Amino acid sequence: MKIAIYPGSFDPVTSGHLNIIRRAANIFDRLIVCVMVNAGKNPMFSQQERVDMIRRVTSDIPNVEVDSSIGLLADYARQKGSCVIVKGLRAGSDFENEFQMALINHKINPNLDTMFLTAEHQYMYLSSSTVKELAAYDVDLSDFLPEQIIPEFKQRVATIHQGGNR
Numbered sequence: 001m002k003i004a005i006y007p008g009s010f011d012p013v014t015s016g017h018l019n020i021i022r023r024a025a026n027i028f029d030r031l032i033v034c035v036m037v038n039a040g041k042n043p044m045f046s047q048q049e050r051v052d053m054i055r056r057v058t059s060d061i062p063n064v065e066v067d068s069s070i071g072l073l074a075d076y077a078r079q080k081g082s083c084v085i086v087k088g089l090r091a092g093s094d095f096e097n098e099f100q101m102a103l104i105n106h107k108i109n110p111n112l113d114t115m116f117l118t119a120e121h122q123y124m125y126l127s128s129s130t131v132k133e134l135a136a137y138d139v140d141l142s143d144f145l146p147e148q149i150i151p152e153f154k155q156r157v158a159t160i161h162q163g164g165n166r
């Protein structure tokens with residue numbers, strides 16, 4: 001059975017992430033979407049909240065499971081018996097960073113390879129950071145986020161803004 005790991009911050013999970021999840025779930029027997037820590041980011045949602053949102057939007061995909069970890073990705077993959085990391089690749093700007101992470105993960109765990117799925121054109125420009133910025137200006141988010149999580153996301157953005165305006 002081929003098990004792949006799709007790791008990320010998913011703060012929050014976007015329609016671009018969901019597109020990668022669906023395509024990877026078609027390729028592998030089992031796909032584990034894992035919410036992990038990116039040391040360079042300060043997330044808006046807790047790890048558990050992000051797991052819950054991904055579970056909600058992937059509940060119709062039987063071979064997808066959602067998990068979280070605060071450890072190293074290379075170790076996590078080993079524990080799960082997986083030798084494949086799946087990543088989405090958007091415009092050229094993703095490449096440097098993703099290439100570096102793939103090489104480091106392979107160095108730490110030589111059994112581990114990274115496979116890239118290119119983003120579909122409508123998601124090429126999309127990122128969780130962009131969505132967070134747009135939300136502050138009350139833009140329609142239906143092209144960017146799975147509809148099930150839009151109310152929760154907007155609520156969080158509103159709460160943060162109220163706090164900031166005090």
Ligand code: PNS
Pocket residue numbers: 007008009010036037038039041071072073074100101102104105
């Ligand atoms: O969605 P992101 O923020 O681009 O995902 C990056 C993530 C979380 C996959 C990366 O930071 C990661 O692998 N974190 C786990 C800790 C780890 O293994 N760090 C070394 C990466 S080379």
